[in-house]
Every structure is written in C-alpha cells, then in structure tokens.
Amino acid sequence: MEKVFFNGEFVAADDAKVSYNDRGYVFGDGIYEYIRVYNGKLFTVTEHYERFLRSAGEIGLDLNYDIDQLIELSRKLVDINNINNGAIYIQATRGVAERNHNFPTPAVDAAIVAYTKSYDRPFDHLENGVNAVTVEDIRWLRCDIKSLNLLGNVLAKEYAVKYNAVEAIQHRGETVTEGSSSNAYAIKDGVIYTHPVNNFILNGITRRVIKDIADDYEIPFKEEAFTVDFLKNADEIIVSSTSAEVTPVIKLDGEVVNDGQVGPITRKLQQGFDKAIATRSI
Numbered sequence: 001m002e003k004v005f006f007n008g009e010f011v012a013a014d015d016a017k018v019s020y021n022d023r024g025y026v027f028g029d030g031i032y033e034y035i036r037v038y039n040g041k042l043f044t045v046t047e048h049y050e051r052f053l054r055s056a057g058e059i060g061l062d063l064n065y066d067i068d069q070l071i072e073l074s075r076k077l078v079d080i081n082n083i084n085n086g087a088i089y090i091q092a093t094r095g096v097a098e099r100n101h102n103f104p105t106p107a108v109d110a111a112i113v114a115y116t117k118s119y120d121r122p123f124d125h126l127e128n129g130v131n132a133v134t135v136e137d138i139r140w141l142r143c144d145i146k147s148l149n150l151l152g153n154v155l156a157k158e159y160a161v162k163y164n165a166v167e168a169i170q171h172r173g174e175t176v177t178e179g180s181s182s183n184a185y186a187i188k189d190g191v192i193y194t195h196p197v198n199n200f201i202l203n204g205i206t207r208r209v210i211k212d213i214a215d216d217y218e219i220p221f222k223e224e225a226f227t228v229d230f231l232k233n234a235d236e237i238i239v240s241s242t243s244a245e246v247t248p249v250i251k252l253d254g255e256v257v258n259d260g261q262v263g264p265i266t267r268k269l270q271q272g273f274d275k276a277i278a279t280r281s282i
C-alpha cells in the first residue's frame with residue numbers, strides 16, 4: 001500500500017488518521033505546497049520549500065524542519081512509492097488543540113502530512129489549449145501565503161467547471177489577478193504581461209520558471225497589472241502552475257483567442273519549459 005509521511009513517520013495511507021481537533025480541519029490554519037516529480041526527480045523543489053517556509057513564517061507557524069530535511073523526506077516518499085511522473089502534496093497545520101481561535105498555549109507541534117500522486121504531464125491541454133472564464137476575485141488580502149484556506153479558489157474553480165472551462169481567471173474590480181489555481185498572463189505585441197508579485201497573488205514557482213525562460217529568449221516580461229478588457233484583447237493568453245505548466249487559453253468567456261490557435265510565444269515558453277524540466281529537477 002502507498003505510504004504517507006505522517007508527523008515524522010512513513011506509514012501506510014490507511015493509518016494516516018487526522019484528529020477532528022486538527023486546526024487545519026477546524027480553521028484551515030495551515031499551509032501547503034505541491035511539487036512536481038518528473039522522471040523520479042523533484043522539480044524546482046528548493047524554490048517550493050523556500051516558499052513553504054516563508055508561508056509558515058507569515059502565519060507564525062514553527063515547522064521544526066529545514067529545507068534539506070523537507071527535500072530528504074520528499075525524496076524518500078517518492079522512492080518508497082516508486083513515483084516516476086507525479087507530484088508531492090505536503091501540508092502543515094498548527095497542530096491539534098481544543099478549539100479556540102487564538103494559537104494554542106502552550107504551543108503544540110505542527111502536524112505535517114505529505115503524500116504522492118502518480119500522473120502524466122497534461123499533454124492534451126498543452127497541445128490544444130483550454131477554455132477559461134473570468135470571475136470576480138473574492139479572496140482575502142494575503143493570497144501570497146499558500147494557505148489551506150482555499151474557499152474563494154474552490155468557488156472560482158467550480159464556476160469554471162459550470163461553464164465548461166478548465167480555469168477561472170480572477171479579477172479585483174477591473175484588475176486581473178490570477179487563476180483559481182494558477183498564475184495568468186496576457187501576451188500582446190510580443191510582450192508578456194502578468195500581475196506583479198504582491199499580496200494579491202501567489203508568487204508561482206512556474207511563473208518564475210517562465211520569467212527565466214522569457215529572459216533567455218529575450219521576450220519582454222512585464223510584471224504589470226492589466227485589466228479584464230486588456231486580457232480579452234490579448235494576442236495569446238496563458239495560465240501556469242505546477243500541474244498545468246504553460247497552458248494556453250484558446251477561449252475566454254466563450255470568445256476565441258488568437259483564432260483558437262496556440263500562439264508562437266506560448267509555444268516558445270513551452271519549449272523552454274521542456275528544457276527546464278531537464279535542468280531544474282534534482
């Protein structure tokens with residue numbers, strides 16, 4: 001049976017039972033990461049765990065693990081479960097304590113759970129593109145923290161599904177922020193635009209990879225907020241995430257983008273991403 005990392009041990013998945021008093025369950029009081037595995041190796045894992053520790057710091061959560069320990073336990077999990085292509089999900093909550101909003105006093109140990117999934121790259125979406133819709137961003141003001149509180153994201157994604165789309169691109173008023181589980185980009189006249197890194201978006205690791213690829217290919221990459229109207233008039237649209245990689249959007253709110261074709265800059269970024277898989281996995 002598949003093994004799960006559960007508070008310091010590798011146990012059979014069926015034995016990983018969480019208390020009803022876990023603060024992740026009660027309050028969503030915790031953080032997570034999602035790390036891709038390609039050919040048995042961890043992709044951009046240091047960047048993911050740096051962000052994990054940053055998220056922990058931002059919510060005052062003491063993890064008692066450093067980056068090397070997190071990478072080591074991830075490697076072990078991938079090896080034990082024999083994962084070739086897939087991902088690791090890891091989350092940490094503020095532990096188990098009687099229900100009170102304030103932090104437990106005395107503090108309790110963080111509860112850490114990690115498991116693996118096995119699946120292939122999203123070749124169909126990468127090749128043919130996906131539909132997306134736009135939706136108002138109703139989330140809190142610390143979207144830079146990869147928090148377990150994902151209700152706004154859940155509702156946005158469900159809205160997408162309702163309208164036969166793969167992703168919902170969110171906007172605060174007129175300003176496009178990011179997808180429900182991805183970063184969003186508009187490409188216009190050879191320039192890639194995406195929301196700047198601040199409290200309104202998650203600083204995506206795939207976004208950073210894309211930025212590096214754009215730099216390598218000398219494609220201008222502007223971290224500038226843009227409007228829904230600008231997005232609707234873009235030459236190409238992309239959403240990116242650890243699982244979606246560089247996914248082209250070929251229809252937005254029912255209107256075709258770039259005559260329904262995947263555009264040339266998107267294709268270049270995808271080529272660069274294929275190379276990054278080889279160079280940034282350890």
Ligand SMILES: Cc1ncc(COP(=O)(O)O)c(C=O)c1O
Nearest residue numbers: 181182183202204205206241242
């Ligand atoms: C809200 C949100 N923004 C952006 C991303 C993309 O982040 P990454 O590229 O690190 O997976 C995600 C990924 O889950 C996300 O949930």
